[in-house]
Amino acid sequence: MRKLLSLVVPVYYEQEVILQFLSETKTVLDQLDIDYEYVFVDDGSKDKTVEIISEQAKSNPKIKLVVFSYNHGKAAAVTAAIANAKGDYLLYMDPDLQDPPIEIPRFLEEIEKGYDLVWGIRSEKKDTFLNTLFSKIFWGSLNKFTGLDIPKGIAVMRIFNRSFADEFLKYNEANRFIEGIFINISKNWKTIEISQRERFAGKTKFNFRKKMQLAFDAIFDFSELPLKMAVRIGVVISILGFIALFVLLFLKFFIIDFESGWPSIIASIITGFGLQLFFLGIVSLYVGRIYKEVKRRPNYSIRNKININE
The missing domain is CATH 1.10.287 (Helix Hairpins)
Structure with a gap:
């Protein structure tokens, strides 16, 4: 029996990238000996993101969509996507295509070796100088003040197995720092280096203010x-x-x-x-x-x- 791969994808004002994301991932996934599904969670977008995904879902039952009543934040969207995914393996990625879909086979190859979690590590961050600097400050302050020992330069793209996902869903706290919870669940993980691309379209919503807010949240959630x-x-x-x-x-x-x-x-x-x-x-x-x-x-x-x- 072929295994099922769930792509868990939080979306927020992504009307410019969704179709390209579906196209590129489908090209890669159709070549693999695995069943797959998309689990999109819209975090309160007011553009055409929901409309576009809904239209695609009419002709493709592999495309699944959860629509939030209003914006709850990315951590909540990721949690909802995992909760509604049925896969043996769950691949978490953003739709902006900075983490390229062509890396999916490598993630599957590594997770099938028995790891609970495989992190993607950026070989080079394709971003502006300020965003790159902000990211270094963010992850540096995070590890220093929380002691979580999160791998340096992690990308959004990562894959984990069903038992890991089930353990994640047992964490019911309202203040949710996803990477911290992942580190707490299992130490049986590996990192692989991936080549990051430029964002396909649009602008990142994860600016310096939000990164620092997330850092403070992590410090207060995981440290005294x-x-x-x-x-x-x-x-x-x-x-x-x-x-x-x-x-x-x-x-x-x-x-x-x-x-x-x-x-x-x-x-x-x-x-x-x-x-x-x-x-x-x-x-x-x-x-x-x-x-x-x-x-x-x-x-x-x-x-x-x-x-x-x-």
């Missing part, structure tokens, strides 16, 4: 480092404060008699108040995440499904 840093900084400031107080008293009683100045007092009060707000903000972020988790709300809401049998 901000809380530990707050404690350490508080201890250091307290020690410096006691030293400064001792020095001032020593100077006043043994060296020089001086008048205490209001500016120094006001500056100390403002600095102390600012630090308190900073540390309180860190704690509040953690409390907010806990509040979000305990409500146990669904990670996404679905407006429509096409070609998907429950």
Whole structure:
């Protein structure tokens, strides 16, 4: 019995690339000895993305589509795609064709060797200088502050088996950092180098602000480092404060008699108040995440499904 490969593809304002993505992937997949399906999840696009995929799905039952009620974020879209995929193997990729479909056979070859997960690693990032720099800052800060040890230069394109997908779906947290969850599930993974292309059309939606937001989310989700840093900084400031107080008293009683100045007092009060707000903000972020988790709300809401049998 031939195995089934599910392409899990989150989409968001991708009307310019969908047809080309379907064309290129079909050319590759039709040459392989494997059944396949597409599982698209639209994350609230307002262009013709849903219309184009829906039209293609009418004549091709391999094309499946989940339409969110509104934008929930890429992590939710990936989760919904995995939840609705039926494949023995699941290949996660973006439709922008930066990770070329011609690499699909290599991913299948490696996953069939018994790995749970195979990451794609970019041999060279085909992007602007600023986006490349932002990516390096993003992944560098991520590994440094979370200790997740995520492979450097990972691409979106990766493949994993059915048991890995089932384990992933057991992670029900509202704050979802996909790469962190993947690393937590299994250490039985491998990386392969792939040649990345220029984006086929359109502009990336994953800008510097979103990358840094994702980095902060990962740090707060997978590390207690901000809380530990707050404690350490508080201890250091307290020690410096006691030293400064001792020095001032020593100077006043043994060296020089001086008048205490209001500016120094006001500056100390403002600095102390600012630090308190900073540390309180860190704690509040953690409390907010806990509040979000305990409500146990669904990670996404679905407006429509096409070609998907429950």
